[in-house]
Amino acid sequence: MIDFQFMLELIFMGICVGSVYSLIAHGFNITFWTTKVVNFAHGPFLMFCSMLILMFLSIGFPWIVAILLEMFSISIIGVILERVSVRPLVKSPTSMGWIVATLGVGLFLQALATKIWGAQALAFPAFIFESTDYVPILGISMSLQYLLVLGTGLGIMLIMELVMKKTIWGKAMKAVSFDPDLASVMGIKSKSVVTISFILSALLAGVAGLLIAPIYGNVAPDFGMNIMVLGFVAAVLGGMGSSKGALIGGMTLGVIEKLVGGYISTSAEHGVAFAILILILAIKPEGLFGIKAVQKV
Template sequence: MDDFFFSLLLAGISVGAVYALIALGLNLTFWTTKTLNFGQGSLMMLCAMLTVFISSQGLAITLAVVGSLAVVAALGVFIERWTVRPALESSGGSMGWVVSTLGFGIFLQGMAAKYFGSQAVAFPDVVFTAQDFVTVFGQYISLQYLVVLAVAVALILAFELFIRRTVWGQAVHAVSLDPELALVQGIPVRRLILGSFMLSSILAGVAGVLIAQIGGTVDPAFGFDLVLLGFVAAVLGGMGSSLGALAGGLLVGVISKLVGGYVSTAAEHGIAFALLMLALAVRPQGLFGRPEVSKA
């Protein structure tokens, strides 16, 4: 295979897998509340910055990652309780949650800047360094890229299995279809909603750690662009679909890199949003989504 094409493809798959993780996180809260947490980018940043901070205190990097994920999981509960629920309850389903989740994200950025400083700080290598790679058929494949891909695909497949094969997964599915009916049938809707925000935040944290080790630095503004690309991936794949999130993320990642490599690097970022516009015009429900049907 052509080295040039292969390098672009691998990088596209790797960053696309991160977009997919973010898209899956957005999907989780969409399933249970029909809302998206636009503060996901800040949770990615916070998890990465906390990992740096905790590991700098002498703790092992894996413990630092776990501790940081616990903090962002707790913040997920906070976001549901104090930004999404009041907005949904007070305005009967208006779009107030968009502003409140985004606002909370900006607040987190400010807090991170205050307590960790606003400059980029070095992110430690979690498993492999940028110099670790394997050679397959003469091609260098970075182990960091492989880890990102493996973790993202494994998590997405696990979620898909969870939704399809477990009772709790079926309960989530029921809540996504009709939360009131699910409540009548004894499904613990509130716990499921809280759980979806916790898991969504954990996914954001994992995505943050994975992408921070690729870049090598993290700062309070980290994550904002990535959540936009995750949103594009979610819409492209079909809002609410795990496999759609994976397909959408990989598509955005690979097409962006190929356009950047073969056409122009200046067009690399813009192509994702061109894809979004195209998807909304041609197939609004996305690749794996189903069109919504309203019954009178």
């Protein structure tokens, strides 16, 4: 019986951590929709956001101000990335250009963070709830911090989905993703839509950074790249470009990781994620909910 409870706890934690992976996967999806670009600086964005919040808090700003400032900063960085690393390179025949250039921006942020705050991990304070706050539900004690992560993650994804489905902006984005030139002809400012997609994606990285940092308890400059690969695994598992896929892919990955960590070894957690990535790419590259791309000649 105790074992069963242990498993439930692992699954619960997996779902909560997985919701952060979903947010990262979502961040990939947004720019993927508009430009077929996956931002290789997304992980460092997330790390940089956590670091910025820490800095603003240490200056003495209240949480709300720190978060707003952080969101504002990352939006600007998102715009810069789009202008410098994506727009000039996205039309070239190979993807190597923008992959390397966005990765470069990410590494620059990582290097900058190391220069400013040092290479060591910094303690990140608990957000709203204390890390010791628990509520018992169904016989298992659930951390309020984790529940907050889950709730916020789900909430944001729900809002995103509504925005994409119901508003004119969402429709414009769909139009641009279908054919940017055609969308321009129809009077949609394709370039602005692309820029906005990068801002939105950066904001999602900001939220993910805010949510995951209190769970990890500390942040270091190099944690962004690692978690980015996990978010990517979630996106691929669900199917690149699918909202439903990002949600389910992230949570599935979170649960699998925690179960492996709980029953086998915590050091095998990431190894399993990589195994999933290889398996899914080799067997079903379009993921669980993605659409199979048709080669055009």
